[in-house]
Amino acid sequence: MIVMKFGGTSVGSVEAFAQVANIVAAQVEEQARTPRPGVVVVTSAMSGVTNALIEAARRAAQGDEQYFREVEDSLRVKHQFVAGQLIEDGTERARLGALFDQRLQEFNRLCSSIAVLGELTKRGLDVVSGLGERLSAPLLAAVLRARGLKAEYVDAGELIVTDNVHGGASPLMELTTQRCRSRLQPLVDHGIVPVITGFIGATVEGIPTTLGRGGSDYSAAIIGAALGVDEIQIWTDVNGVMTADPRIVPNARSLNQLSYEEVAELAYYGAKVLHPKTVTPAVEQKIPLRVLNTFQPEHPGTRILERSDSETLGTVKAITAIRGLNLITVAGRGMIGVPGIAARTFNSVARVGANVLMISQSSSEQSICFVVPESAAATVVEALKEEFKAELERRYIDRIFDHPDIAIVAVVGSGMRGTPGLAAGIFNAVGREQINVIAIAQGSSEANVSLVVEARDTAAAVSAIHEIFELDKPTGERSYNRSPVLGKMAAGTP
Ligand SMILES: Nc1ncnc2c1ncn2[C@@H]1O[C@H](COP(=O)(O)OP(=O)(O)O)[C@@H](O)[C@H]1O
Numbered sequence: 001m002i003v004m005k006f007g008g009t010s011v012g013s014v015e016a017f018a019q020v021a022n023i024v025a026a027q028v029e030e031q032a033r034t035p036r037p038g039v040v041v042v043t044s045a046m047s048g049v050t051n052a053l054i055e056a057a058r059r060a061a062q063g064d065e066q067y068f069r070e071v072e073d074s075l076r077v078k079h080q081f082v083a084g085q086l087i088e089d090g091t092e093r094a095r096l097g098a099l100f101d102q103r104l105q106e107f108n109r110l111c112s113s114i115a116v117l118g119e120l121t122k123r124g125l126d127v128v129s130g131l132g133e134r135l136s137a138p139l140l141a142a143v144l145r146a147r148g149l150k151a152e153y154v155d156a157g158e159l160i161v162t163d164n165v166h167g168g169a170s171p172l173m174e175l176t177t178q179r180c181r182s183r184l185q186p187l188v189d190h191g192i193v194p195v196i197t198g199f200i201g202a203t204v205e206g207i208p209t210t211l212g213r214g215g216s217d218y219s220a221a222i223i224g225a226a227l228g229v230d231e232i233q234i235w236t237d238v239n240g241v242m243t244a245d246p247r248i249v250p251n252a253r254s255l256n257q258l259s260y261e262e263v264a265e266l267a268y269y270g271a272k273v274l275h276p277k278t279v280t281p282a283v284e285q286k287i288p289l290r291v292l293n294t295f296q297p298e299h300p301g302t303r304i305l306e307r308s309d310s311e312t313l314g315t316v317k318a319i320t321a322i323r324g325l326n327l328i329t330v331a332g333r334g335m336i337g338v339p340g341i342a343a344r345t346f347n348s349v350a351r352v353g354a355n356v357l358m359i360s361q362s363s364s365e366q367s368i369c370f371v372v373p374e375s376a377a378a379t380v381v382e383a384l385k386e387e388f389k390a391e392l393e394r395r396y397i398d399r400i401f402d403h404p405d406i407a408i409v410a411v412v413g414s415g416m417r418g419t420p421g422l423a424a425g426i427f428n429a430v431g432r433e434q435i436n437v438i439a440i441a442q443g444s445s446e447a448n449v450s451l452v453v454e455a456r457d458t459a460a461a462v463s464a465i466h467e468i469f470e471l472d473k474p475t476g477e478r479s480y481n482r483s484p485v486l487g488k489m490a491a492g493t494p
């Protein structure tokens, strides 16, 4: 039994829907020959829909009562066009049309209320932003039926029970597992393909939640773990996880295999191809994942397993980057040897609910710097100045300041800590491009070396590091076996 997740780009057009139907049909046939047959489909909203829904809600909160009506009309046309092209049965099309109207009238009512109130709560945004999947999943189920498959739409609000952290909810796995097994297993046992909404869940009380942007990957992993499937497939618009974002590095190469740890680091530091929490549910049950290309389904993609392929251990696997960040620094000669500064610093950050993506402390202990999302920077600086008021007055701490518009570039690969010359390779690469490294951290994870650069230098840094480690070439064809600096030293070149 497998779970197949299709992202927004995979359901972004009539052709994409038809392609998905072919891919699912092929997998249903393949799975029928296994000891445990069954296919469960999870789908995202059609590409661009979630962004449009969120923008409409935001403008409604500012009093714009026109824009959401335009979005309503465009979504109706967008979904009905796919239905009109791929579903011949008039009854099925009429039923879908009625369902689209029901969803879009709900959208209209929600945005009208938001406009009247003049405010958009996280809870309200969850209801609005999740409508995209509640349009695309019934549509995909109907397209699969039109393709001759037995398929049934299931709203994940019945399956994934979450906490009440709106906009970034986490599953309550025990309840979720019970619901998935009781609701989905009977369908699968009868040869029916459940087509489930990604991205959304609901609290125990039934209040709609979302798992965070890009969360359909996470939905697929949660459902896959709940059912104990043999594989979780993430279908997207690239040939698996690549050595860098192909939009930044055109000659980025597909990776055959990654470990859970490697792909978690890549996803956490910006590889949009997978939601950062996707691997967590799979790790516990050692369920393999595969990242595949909807538009090139014959490509093997990337297998994600418990450990990486051994011959590449200690080498750099991929480079990724995350922008929209801010580097906060607490500095002062008086900090030396003063215990508790770091604890007080991060307790203050935790109190304002900011997410710390990276920490770097100079060995002299004269400064601590750490990275937070740009949106949290002002609040964090204010909280720190409050926390260290006395130390600032006594000049134990000289300055608390932020550095906006920075990015983290993460160099990922299992077992890199044991690779001599790795940091030299990185610094050689960025040095040649005249890129200033503002901070660097190799945390406890052996799989990641992160550096902070100006946001404007992100693409150049990713490309330069990608090049010096020759990531566009298969491991065996590189001019070195572990680190480019060692390779050059071995070759006697400077
Ligand atoms: N290391 C990477 N490997 C592959 N794709 C990446 C990587 N980093 C970023 N990406 C981007 O992620 C995109 C796929 O994610 P996304 O746009 O969310 O697709 P989907 O709609 O299928 O979820 C790719 O088109 C690619 O541009």
Ligand SMILES: N[C@@H](CC(=O)OP(=O)(O)O)C(=O)O
Pocket: 006, 007, 008, 009, 044, 045, 047, 050, 051, 132, 198, 199, 212, 213, 214, 215, 216, 217
């Ligand atoms: N539609 C949601 C969930 C999602 O995962 O989308 P995609 O699979 O297109 O990244 C979003 O845009 O965040």
